[in-house]
Amino acid sequence: MHTLDIFTRDIIQNSLQAIADEMFVAMRKAAMSPVIYEVLDMGTGITDANGEIASSGAGIPAFVGVLDKAVKQILLQHPRPGEIEDGDVFICNDPHSGAVTHLNDVVLAMPVFTEGRCVAWTANIAHWNDVGGMVPGSLSTQATDIFQEGLRLCSVKLISRGQPIRSVLQILHANTRMPDFMEGDLWAGVAAVRSGAVRLRELTAKYGTDLFLLAMQDFMDLGEKVSLKALAELPNASLSLVEPQDDGSLFSVSVQIHDRELIIDLRDNPDQCAGPTNLSRDGAVVAAQMAFKALTAPQGITNGGTFRPLKVLTRAGSLFDAQPPAAEGFYFENLIRVHDLILRCLAQQFPDRLPAGNFASVCATIIGGRHPDTGRVFTLVEPEIGGWGAEPGRDGNNAVYSGLHGETYNCPVEVCEARYGLYVERMALNDEPGGHGQFRGGRGVCIDYRVRSDGSFLTCGYTRSVVPPWGLQQGLDGTPNYVEVLRGDLPPERYAMASSIILNAGDLVRVRTGAGGGYGPPSARATAAVHDDLKNGYLDAHTARAVYGVTP
Structure with a gap:
């Protein structure tokens, strides 16, 4: 023994x-x-x-x-x-x-x-x-x-x-x-x-x-004990949310919180689609597990016992429980949509525990072709960084990965230019206004990739390109994610979900990721913080007057 x-x-x-x-x-x-x-x-x-x-x-x-x-x-x-x-x-x-x-x-x-x-x-x-x-x-x-x-x-x-x-x-x-x-x-x-x-x-x-x-x-x-202790400290609750998506469809979730169990119900969602954005049931479970962990014991241990009190309900044949031979190449956008949907539903009840919405997209950017210096085929695969939502007492983080990607990093410019047939001409915080509140959402980024060889291609998978990150407690929404292709003097071409877009030498691929949502009413933001935002370039004079009532 x-x-x-x-x-x-x-x-x-x-x-x-x-x-x-x-x-x-x-x-x-x-x-x-x-x-x-x-x-x-x-x-x-x-x-x-x-x-x-x-x-x-x-x-x-x-x-x-x-x-x-x-x-x-x-x-x-x-x-x-x-x-x-x-x-x-x-x-x-x-x-x-x-x-x-x-x-x-x-x-x-x-x-x-x-x-x-x-x-x-x-x-x-x-x-x-x-x-x-x-x-x-x-x-x-x-x-x-x-x-x-x-x-x-x-x-x-x-x-x-x-x-x-x-x-x-x-x-x-x-x-x-x-x-x-x-x-x-x-x-x-x-x-x-x-x-x-x-x-x-x-x-x-x-x-x-x-x-x-x-x-x-x-x-x-x-x-398991850590999760059960955290659940016991939460009030029993029955929550639900229906959220519009970029393509006009509606995603829904209901959450039941009990002393010894948390149930996430995703059954009332659209059927699986003919395209590549389907999600396996296991993928939906992963999204639910991450949200469960964020609510219960985010700093605690995580192992197989952690999720024993979690129950996830899906409907076979739905977008979040797709059956063979469904395509799933861009699954990641609906995985993060499910994760964000659950967090938004929970944030209604627990605004003190969870922040406002973040840019919530992998923003997968794939640029491929033949390297003009070596002749070797290359494929840049870059998930992008963006803005996180504000929370009680602090502004959101600037330019970090989504909760799906966690402890990852953007590829350094030097490595990108050496290994791929591209120049990175700009990497800066996105200056598009949004995410205002007592505490503002973090800023996304603007990245310019200059293509160096004819016959290259762009593939991208972005959501939150139409419906922006959500504000909380009267905070304002953030800004959208999207990609533009600029070809000389021609008007910009805007994309979110697209593949095999032909690029030629001199074309510019411009990535813009969104600001997170704000927390609390903008009128409650401290004047000193508004002036700091102006100084740091997070805010322009017109928005300072129109949104915050502060004259620079």
Whole structure:
């Protein structure tokens, strides 16, 4: 009989966190694509033997929420004894089969064996530049089913007992326009899961397998207790919200808060569409998990036990529970729409806990072509930064990633210009007025990319391009997200959701991301703060007089 004290439990859990972080660093250092090693469009994690998340590294929060679901699908697809062995590595990317997001996001997962039994999994996920499909970069707004979006990998064994399966590698090479980048990023992911497995075996050797498993289970139980304690401190409530979207459709959510359970109901939403903005049920669950965490215990631990009190209801065949063969290339915009919808619904009841709306879009910007200096094919994949909403007592943050992207970074100008066939001529805060209030919303950005070669292309996926970020407690709405293409003296072309827009040398792609919503009435903003806004360029003289009643 093994006994566990809280000190040993915490040491083991902190070790798991350190291992997940080390996996993250290993993958970042070895990756070939800037979208991984600079932007950090990736995530790492450790699950228990059943696929429940035990610990995660840095990176995109929504990606960490994918890894447990992917491992569970691998276990489901390989149920017979001997199908999962020591040294195996599995690869998956299909949102209809456990990989949650879209085909560009590739999951690698490795079972960790000690004393002849699987005790955990190491896993990671990263955005690959191209996985085939009908357009370069694999993201097309014209896709009507997932077969047009690229190669589907459904819990496929990539490495068997430590040895790569050559035929699988041949299939991967044959289904990408950028095989060198694919291979570089693939082996970075393999190195990460293998390094994590080594560390886990060292950990179990130090404390014993049984005590290790007991500590992992105990910590998940603690995660549940933290969530239940937070729920018990909230008032019971029944909330609902219907919100118009950029295309005129209506999204709705209802939330029931009880002492021991929070229910998020997304069943009353549009049917899945013929385009690529569908979301898997697992994706909707990830969005709900992030919102649940923000409301209950944002600074506390997060593991498989954290979300036991959360129940998510979806309707099969709806936009948020799309069925095969629905296209999902631009899933990320509706994932963040669901996340923002739930937060807005909760903010009605808890304005002291949650901020006003942020720019709430990945603002995916993809520019590709042939590098004019090297002749090599390039694909810039850049999620953009924007403004966050204000909250009680403080202005919103300027120029940070959305809650979906978390601990990621925009690609440095120097790296962008060296690796891609572009010049970055401007990167500044967006000066469009909006997000006013007692506390103002953070500013978005304005970025100008100058194209250097003919026959390049632009693909973009932006929402909140028509319906701006929402203000709270009488704060004013923020500003929209959009892209403009400027071609000499011709009028600007404005885009939000578009793919394969032809660009030629000299064309300018101008990104504008929105300001977050304001909090509280503008009339309550301190005069000194208004003057600071004028000084810092967040405000012009006309808006200062018209909105705040302050004369410069």
